[in-house]
Amino acid sequence: MQEEIKALIQNRTWDLVPRPPTANIVGSKWVFKTKMKEDGTIDRYKARLVAQGFSQIPSLDFGEIFNPVIKHIMIKLILSLAVALGWTMRQLDVKNAFLHGFLKEEVFMEQPPGFINEDLPNHVCKLNCSLYGLKQAPRAWFDRLS
Template sequence: MNPLWVSAMKAEMEALQHNRTWDLVTLPKGECTIGYKWVFSVKYLVDGSVDRYKVRLFAKGFTQILGKIFGAKFALVAKLNTIRLLVSLVVSHSWPLHQLDVNNTFLNGDLSETINMDPPLDFWAQGEYSGNVYCL
């Protein structure tokens, strides 16, 4: 694998560990895990040159079973029409508008359920991950 992607993956893992996203635990008997997915993207500068390689680690929440692993949840998401309205207000009032690219984002919420996620295979070789799972 390209060393630039590997370093981006390590940076993502370090940020997640720094924010105490999970505890490394032995999977309790009778419990199941959800998988993970790496999402890779290249960020470009205005002139078209590569700015950086960005990697995100996502839990495959779509594999959860309603009532068994989680209860009903609601996630607030901005609709495209809302964003269009805000941009039109900015333009009509000649307000300044700035673009921001956030390096790492984390939800501010505690899980009421115990969710166990498989650790990324890319990091099992370090020994401490062998046989353990992430308790989110």
């Protein structure tokens, strides 16, 4: 959790602001996962802060949403071409990918459980960047990647 919070802070994912009286405030929660090595032993424990996007209100918290999808036939085609033409294949993994997408809308989120600012306990997070769980997170990441 400390590592995840550190990445969020370094990325300036949010600013703490006074709670707006008429804004919808999205909740947040921690999701935990155990990452395994190929031999089945534990590699590390992963914690991810996730926005509770199910509570977002259309046209208030988000407008356009987008989820890039690739068909399996396209993956097979590209792999077949790579083999036939002798191409080198590489994989790209972007750590905390969705955190790199910028939000166009104003989205407010409760402070992360366990990491509430003691000096500003009633403030909320005004999100600058997308978070996992937000309805517009895939679109924001795709816009940034493009």
